[in-house]
Amino acid sequence: MNVVTTPLEDCFVLKPEVFEDERGWFTESFNQKVFEECLGRKIKFVQDNRSFSKNGVLRGLHFQYGEYQQAKLISVEKGAIQDVCVDLRKDSSTYGLYFSIELSDSNKKQLFVPRGFAHGFLVLSNEAIVSYKCDNYYNRSAESGIIYNDLELDIPWNLKGRIPVVSEKDALWPTFQQQPFL
Template sequence: MIVKETKLANCFVLEPKVFNDSRGYFLESFNQNTFQKVTGLSVNFVQDNESMSSKGVLRGLHFQTGEFAQAKLVRVIKGKVLDVAVDLRKDSITYGEYVAEELSEDNKKQLFVPRGFAHGFVVLSNTAIFSYKCDNYYNKASEGGIIYNDKSLNIDWKLEEKDFIISEKDLLLPTLQSINS
């Protein structure tokens, strides 16, 4: 597995070794020993989630607060998405900055999003099956978010805004500045 740190500390792109043959492929999507050895981070994933979405579906930018903050390891099983992680760690030199990575069934890349980040994605293919591991359990009372089109973040989602399909809940999310007030 190749692990590359992004411009945001403790946020990594993982590229598993893929073994292809006439039957298909095999890959190890996560190995805790390898991950800890390469990154120096110890994670204990306790919950796996999966979603299926159509082209233009934008989910995010979401996070969990306090004792329910979550680190995530995200990947695409089918299709292609633009995956985005925003650094919300107030003591970080990259606070308010983001990374965006195309994750797809073809490139098999994964993104490790540490605690203290907001996360979201938009589907670039006709459909996508998105899977992620979390190191903490979801808690509705601890959920938070930032509006996808926050001007201070200026995220290029790679699709025209008219093509987005966004939940009512996500359309009501505040700006980064609002959550800091």
């Protein structure tokens, strides 16, 4: 597994080794021991999530706060997404900065997002199935978010002039500055 640092502190892109031949390909999508050796830290994932979305759907920017924060390992099983994470840790040197990357079933890259980050994605393909491992259980009462088009964050979503399809909840999140849990 190849681990690449990002401009955000503690956030990494992982590229698993892929073995291809005339039959197709094989990759080990997750190995706890190798993962921890590559990141240099212990992470225990306790929940796996999957979502199916259509082209132009934008989910996020979501996070959980307090004792319910989650680290995530994101990958795409089908299609392509623009994946974005924002550092919400006030004591971090990259507080308030974002990182954006295309994850797809063809590039097989994964993104490790540590606790204390907001996360969201935009579907670039006709359909996408996104999976992510979490190191803490989801807790509805600790759920929050930041509006995807926050002017201060100024995330360049790959919308190509389109209006994204967002849930009512995602359309009503406060801005980064208005977020009461930061």
